[in-house]
Amino acid sequence: MKFDAQDCILVGKYRLTPTIYDFRLKNAQLAEITKPGQFAHILIPGKTLRRPISVCDIEDDIIRIVFEIRGDGTRILSECEIGDKINIIAPLGKGFDIPQDKKIAFIGGGIGVPPMLYSAKRAGENSVVINGFRDKSAVILTEDFNKIGCRLIETTDNGTYGIHGFVTSPLEEIINDIDMICTCGPTPMLKNIYKIAKKHNKPCFVSLEQRMACGVGACLGCAVGIKRADGTVTYKHVCKDGPVFNAEEVAW
């Protein structure tokens, strides 16, 4: 089985900030085959389209997702209660490939931070994590990252917590000590990280978002422009070819 549509039981629900929720979904079969950087396509009661949400962590038979209320769909999801059944299609997409012999920088921006947890956990103490947030009230998952033994650097845009500024400044300071970058966050952040990676000749893998329908690669809705070897642009799809792409291939 590569993926399946199955019910999970909501066994844990935490509010991390006024708009960010942490859900623990119990389903042993799907948890067992989920890899870092993959996502779950979540059925929202009353909605035609599911919502794609990256997996934050896997612990035994629990799939952990951390999501932000962005609109109607995520608001309805946030109103689910412990014991509720939530139907997900998972695991979907190609996640991060995490070589054990490489020193990797995992960089998350805002709601792009959660998928970095499971990924950095796989890399263990060899990893550096740089998480950037808007301000102190938006900071999430600090304790979780501290627990996995990575080096953790946190920034806020306005300096109310951690280093004042964007994730790119600490990245430039450590770039010579790492072998590759895995990142998820707003597109301008990803672009700037890619520029730094390119300048220093480091491989860079980015997790992208796009409005999505089927989630499995059938409908071709979630297109992303990808450069071909001959320089022309073709469209690949976030759900099946991604969400993780080599930044070098993305038509930014």
Place this chain on the structure above:
Amino acid sequence: MADLSVNIAGVEFSNPIIAASGTIGFGHEYGELYPLSVFGGISCKGTTLKERPGNPPPRIAETPMGMLNAVGLQNPGAEHFINVELPWLKKQNTVVIANAAGSTESDYCEITELLSDTDVDMIELNISCPNVKAGGAQFGTSPESVEKITSAVRRYCKKPLIIKLSPNVADIAAVAKAAESAGADAVSLINTLTGMRIDINTRRPIIRNITGGMSGPAVFPVAVRMVYQVKKAVKIPVIGLGGISTWQDAVEMMMAGADAIQIGTILFTDPYAPVKISEGLHGWLDTHDMKSVTELTASVITD
């Protein structure tokens, strides 16, 4: 258990549930979840002579009880379809319907001729895609243009020919009659309704193509009405689609006049929908002591 098989233009389907073009690709993805034989047939992704890259993103927007899409016929081209996809699909124990698209009349004729010399079971002519600049729906918007393209393609088509109709017309029955008189073996309807959404914060359309095709439960009553009107107007088989989500919808669509149905958008909400619809149809027919699903077709009582 009742007999779910139907015969459309001489082609035998094990059940009346067909996957709608553009929602299932060439079957690989949903084939991970169940054997594709849960479908009586599969209408493959719209295929053009040459590969098409499709429209720039975003291509998708949600709507109340539905969605918009403007994929723009992204497909790997006829050669790939014939050499790579078709041999695999032919082993899946389901009717394979090629969906042929193009920009000009000669494109449609050429791809139909190509597909006629393959193992596809039927050809569905896509003259109703609202998301491409040239071709697509421009051929499907009036009885005259439908008659012209259908007669032209008919000369090259050696397979049973389904004409897929656009709902974006004034008189759907007249369009269906035009297809029938020009030699269509069946019609399928409805393709998507042209729609638009705007992000009020950015003042920009959500879909980069500005407009997109609307599908999902919201369009179902429009589809039922059009299938009802078309069934009364033509003698050829009618394949009903547009927002079918449950077995009850399937029964309703057949009562309106459909000889077979297609399901599409519901796959995105519930990939197991074809299995549930099939079970539900069996249950309904048994409860009502009907021997065959064909008894449902056009059984609506209007007096």
